[in-house]
Amino acid sequence: MIYDVVIIGAGPAGLAAGLYASRARLNTLIIEKEGEGGQIASTDEVANYPGSIQDASGPSLVARMVEQVDEFGAKRVIDEIKSVELDGKIKVLKGANEEYQAKTVIIATGAVPRPIGCPGEKDLTGRGVSYCATCDAAFFEDLEVYVVGGGDTAVEEGMYLTKFARKVTVVHRRDQLRAAKSIQEKAFKNEKMAFMWDSVVTELKGDGLLESIVVKNVKTGEEKEIFADEEDGTFGVFVFIGLDPATGLFTGLVDMENGYIKTDENMRTNIPGVFAAGDNRVKSLRQVVTATADGAIAADQAEKYISETFEA
């Protein structure tokens, strides 16, 4: 079977593309390697997506998007695309489970949390180190938690973590936060929040579970090791220091800048019939509202490309 559109990734960009493509009566397949929703499924509060006020958690927004996509008949499968052949008129995508063929491809693979990159991080991920507050906050009920980062996501997720943790300390490399002023004001008022300025985490230690972190003051060069409270035995470190585009699969095939896919304003890449949408492309604002807009434009352009290329 040759699909009209295959969309790689079911985050907000991929789901919006699926909605627009299936509403245009294109034979549409969305391929997702994990659960639907992408990054936004990992947050408890989405306060800035227009129209989403009540019940505005990431998972509930995703559930509504998925329901809408299903209603219009896009097919969804769980599979991980491992390699692609994009230059022919018919594109071929090889997944871990199956091979797919399509007239057009929309790359909506998004981005993944950037790790600190320090010793101990890999081994202790899931054993005290996390990149998702909604997923893991409950494991830290009444424990101490350190949040690494100083942007909107770090501070907002830190505040969410105060609902569970005894104390949340934000470790930030600068002497002031980058988060929006309104978010900062809330954070400074929160009695469970503390701040460690000019500091970076240089090592995470523990035998099976996180037991201590080494923090370096970037101004003085001084390093100190912070141990978990003896009674607790462990604590949490949540990392929110930015994202890396999930575009490795397309390196050398699609034009990129610093790992982000280059598109024109119609989401077209340098390859005819191949579009990119969402956080994985060069753009200035990576949010749900821009990801869904990209997805809609990409699907609309895919439809135009199909009628010009296959139906002319």
Ligand SMILES: Cc1cc2nc3c(=O)[nH]c(=O)nc-3n(C[C@H](O)[C@H](O)[C@H](O)COP(=O)(O)OP(=O)(O)OC[C@H]3O[C@@H](n4cnc5c(N)ncnc54)[C@H](O)[C@@H]3O)c2cc1C
């Ligand atoms: C903690 C947190 C809080 C946030 N809060 C907000 C907020 O309040 N408001 C807001 O607007 N934005 C927020 N964002 C940002 C927002 O989530 C992203 O901008 C948005 O999710 C980008 O959508 P996307 O579809 O481009 O990519 P993603 O959400 O990253 O989705 C990409 C999907 O592609 C899948 N995928 C990747 N590679 C493959 C492959 N090879 N094969 C198959 N599937 C693949 C991934 O598994 C993923 O599901 C937040 C992000 C985080 C991490």
